[in-house]
Amino acid sequence: MDLTIAILVTVVGASTPILIAALGELVVERSGVLNLGVEGMMLLGAIAGFVVQFHTGNHYLALICGAAAGMAASLIFGFLTLSLSANQTATGLALTIFGTGFSALAGASYSARPVTLMSPIFPELAAHPVLRVIFGYSFPAYFAIFMVFAIWFFLKRTRAGLILRAVGENDLSAHSIGYSVVKVRYFAVMFGGAMAGIAGACFPLTLTPQWAEGMTAGRGWIAVALVVFASWRPFRLLGGAYLFGLVMTMELYAKAGGGPLSAIPSELWAALPYIATIVVLVLISLRRDASTNAPACLGKPFMPSN
């Protein structure tokens, strides 16, 4: 029982940044834009969050600055792909490479400088042996779950969400009835950047209180894959993020515990989330249900005059 709780606590920690980044990317993709720069924006958020926390000691300010850094980077992406109609795939990859390099440069003088982890919101309950599984986390874990509901509500129940989805499904129609496709997508891209920045800042603030180059170690890519896994739905994303986190964490617990699960080779553990993604994609394609498919305009530049 104690071990189960301990595992779940670690799972939530590992899943939270992936969930936050993926939620941002989900909104971006629902508006019809594919931003593959998540990993780079996360690293920029991580270094910004780290530097601010190091100098001010304020975790919340650090999260805000992480969000700002991610948003600033997403504006570069937005300018190139939305205003100049550059190829989204290539620009996104360039953003990741830029974020990796720039964060390393900015963080060069911050190695060997530890910071402190964010404290749990409910310190008394966080010490409780059982209740800590629900109340034992710092702000980002709750923020991530709140955002799942908020984004679901936004997309399904608000006019603005409907417009955003319309832009993603059929940009020309949305344009022809008077909505500014580019403006809507700018907002979506900036939101995605802010979420990726917060997700990145979670690494030095909630997981390992240090700066290390490339410390997100590919989780931005997992977030991108997760959006596909979740077929662009917020609640499936919640489940998917925790499932990915569970698999990543169970691998380590199984190996450390030496139980029957430890007989599973680590290569298989590492492949499991992706096998699950493929299985989900196959299931989706079997359903022939148009509503589960990708936004129709995903990745296509908006060029009304042509």
Added chain:
Amino acid sequence: MTLSRRGFIKVGGAAMTLPLLGGTAFGQAEKLKIGFIYVGSINDNGYNYAHNQGRLYVEENLGDAVETVFVENVPEGPDCERVVRELAQQGCKLIFATSFGFGDSVIKVAPEFPDVAFEHATGYMKADNVGLYNARFYEGRAVCGVIAGHMSQTAKAGYIGSFPIPEVVMGINSFVLAARQVNPEFTITPVYISTWNDPAKEADAARAMIDQGIDIIAQHTDGPAALQVAADRGIVGGFGQGADMSAFAPDTQLTAIIDHWGPHYLASAKAVLEGTWAPGDTWEGLKEDVVQMGPYHSKVPADVVTAAEAMRTGQIDGSVHIFTGPINDHTGTERVAAGVTMTDAELLSMDWYVEGVIPPA
């Protein structure tokens, strides 16, 4: 469809992430230009940091006679080949490839540049112009093992490994052999995380082990993440790896194994300058000062410090070799007879665990 495209893009993107060229450039022909290739960042506070300190040591000692260049974050694999070739083409006459996985690339490129001296760290493949150098990190592991054996309450330690290569296996075995000399009940479960640098995964691995009853942690990855988790959870302690990591966990690091490559790099550079360089195969340790121990934490009791120091000085004067039989493997079968010491070749190809290690799948 979408996913496979993304998967492809991801691989392509990773390959495109060019390592940053750094270092100094003066461009005077008569200087000896030395190239260093690091698998991670020089700011990792661990393994790569230590190699870079070695580079700076050479610069300090030889001053204007040398010029050094380094490339960091070079992936182990085909990309390394390109980096090795580039350094040789830039005029480096001495190139240090500082990670095990660079071996294939060095062996492949070296024949193209017969006038360049290559040295590969922790490897096993030599050639006419490829030498090997290594450090006896296991000697430091043995000192840590003595401390762990004395101080662990649960007689269980965690050990985070990168990959199950002989270098790592040897370190685990040394640690356990030393700990079991103190406490025969001592066991270790190594967890391999398939990366040298993923702090969040290292931290989660540490959490997984601490949640399952270990109270001392050691790691063979490049950063201090595990030590920070140990500090956060308040277990007995852990060990710095590669460099003194006490800044990250001032109350938790019991001691540290410090890689001190400087003297070796200096000797090689001097040999090339004097024209006496030959492909060597050196394996130096505590005695040659290539491996150093960090300060003992004040919470390590005096008698434990004495025992650890006995292990350290014993290895320096040659009276102690941790891999001296009888040694049983993890199934209890005797692998090394009483009084026999394993040869260096046997150690460098070690692929079995000693008794007390619960082997990973």
